[in-house]
Amino acid sequence: MVPLALLAALLATLGSSMGSPTSTSTLVMIGDPPVVRTPDERFATLPQLGYPWTPRYLQMKHQGNQFLRVHYIDEGPRDASETLLLLHGTPAWSYLYRKTIPTLLAAGYRVVAIDHIGFGRSDKLTDPAAYTHELHVATVVNTVRDLDLKGVTLVGHDLGGPTGLSALSRDSGRYRRVVLLNTWLPQGDMFSSLSSIKEHLPYLSFRGLTQVLGRNVPIETVFSVATQSSAAELQGYVAPYPSSLYKAGPSRWPLLIPTSSSDPMGVENRRVAAFLEGWGGPALVAYSDREVFTLPGRDLFRRLLPRACTATVNDAGHFLQEDQGPAVAKLIVQFIHGQC
Numbered sequence: 626m627v628p629l630a631l632l633a634a635l636l637a638t639l640g641s642s643m644g645s646p647t648s649t650s651t652l653v654m655i656g657d658p659p660v661v662r663t664p665d666e667r668f669a670t671l672p673q674l675g676y677p678w679t680p681r682y683l684q685m686k687h688q689g690n691q692f693l694r695v696h697y698i699d700e701g702p703r704d705a706s707e708t709l710l711l712l713h714g715t716p717a718w719s720y721l722y723r724k725t726i727p728t729l730l731a732a733g734y735r736v737v738a739i740d741h742i743g744f745g746r747s748d749k750l751t752d753p754a755a756y757t758h759e760l761h762v763a764t765v766v767n768t769v770r771d772l773d774l775k776g777v778t779l780v781g782h783d784l785g786g787p788t789g790l791s792a793l794s795r796d797s798g799r800y801r802r803v804v805l806l807n808t809w810l811p812q813g814d815m816f817s818s819l820s821s822i823k824e825h826l827p828y829l830s831f832r833g834l835t836q837v838l839g840r841n842v843p844i845e846t847v848f849s850v851a852t853q854s855s856a857a858e859l860q861g862y863v864a865p866y867p868s869s870l871y872k873a874g875p876s877r878w879p880l881l882i883p884t885s886s887s888d889p890m891g892v893e894n895r896r897v898a899a900f901l902e903g904w905g906g907p908a909l910v911a912y913s914d915r916e917v918f919t920l921p922g923r924d925l926f927r928r929l930l931p932r933a934c935t936a937t938v939n940d941a942g943h944f945l946q947e948d949q950g951p952a953v954a955k956l957i958v959q960f961i962h963g964q965c
Contacts, residue, residue: 659751660691660693660749660750660751661751662694662748662749663746663866663871664867667864668746668864670860670861670864671861671864674720674857674858674860674861675724675858676861678698678700678726679698680696680698680746681696681698682695682696682697683695683697683767683768683771683772685742685763685767685768693742693747693748694747694748695739695742695748695764695767695768696719696739696740696745696747697719697740698736698737698738699735699737700730700735701729701730701734701735703735705733705735706733707778708736708776708777709729709734709736709778709780710737710739710765710777710779711726711736711739711780712738712741712765712780712782712785712788713739713741713782713785714782714783714784714878715744715783715784715874715878716744716847716862716874716878717782717862718740718744718746718747718862719738719739720861720864721944721946721947722946722950724946724947724950724954725946725953725954726738726954727951728955728958729958732958734961737774739764739768741761741764741785741788742756743756743873743877743878744865744875746865747764749873749874750873751871753839753840753873753877754877755873756873756874756878756881757889758787758791758893759893761784761788762788762791762792762795762893766792766796769792770796777799778801779793779800779802779803780957781804781808782806782944782946783807783808783918783919783943784808784881786805786809786810786919786922787808787810787811787890789803790805790810790897791894791897794900797900797904797906800906801906802906802907803906804911804957804960805908805910805911806911806912806953807912807916807918807919807944808919809919809920810897810901810926811883811890811891811894812895812898813883813885813886813892813894813895814886814891815828815921821921824921827918828879828918828919828921831879831918832879832884835880841872844863844872844875845862845863848862848944851942851943852942852944852947852948853947853948858947898929901930902929907933907934907960908932908933909934909935909956909957909965910926910930910933910934910935911953911956912937913937913945913948913949914937914938914939914940915942915943916941916945917943918943934965938956939952
């Protein structure tokens, strides 16, 4: 199974990656606490990799007088009848959607894809403790408001799901529908029973390795084992990270997933779950046929969104946009057109 292969590959990198030097030859440090910004030349080959879109940036206030630069792409007509907001999880960035976006643009939609802080072309806090669920939610809320997006279809994958749903719950008038892809809304109850522990074991195993690897998490290994990417395509996933100093975001985000009811993200996710029960908007919930990490979310979404469309994306692992990008896009277009 891919999850077992992924965990084995991560273990194999442990000895060689720990203690590896951190290069500062192209380091750009900004503000206090320190923030690094990936040099633009790291992204020079993106057009050849299927990601040709113009980078755009917003400034988001972080703390005090510090501002963080948030990267996003914004393609398609500004007056389109449909606006899609694409949210990635970890350790991906908006590059993950490059095989999905062309079909969405061909349908006439406006497509906005954000890079969360610590990922892609957005600024990267160097202190892992600076990353919180609230930071990622604020990035979405502020971007949607700054761009004055309305009638939004939220598309959330992995941790982009709970992040986006939290943003939706705080400003629901801007959203029209949701698409949830290989994601979940963990409530902090994964240790509530032996069956729950077993169900969450793939994530718990990944969590343990992430804690050990820290900023040495091998991004290329994750995607080479967990996707059908070519060697060339893998370079787009590692481009944001010239060295381990830039990887505080990927090292921290998986650890924010709540393992107890008192964890901040667990408290927030329970609030969001209560909101969804009364929301009533159109929803599509889809999992790939080889997904294991977020499957515990499926039953919860069935209860919270009983009228949601459901689908299975075949021949795809956790990063289903990478493995079956056009099929995912077609599924979204059909859903928007009312074909459930």
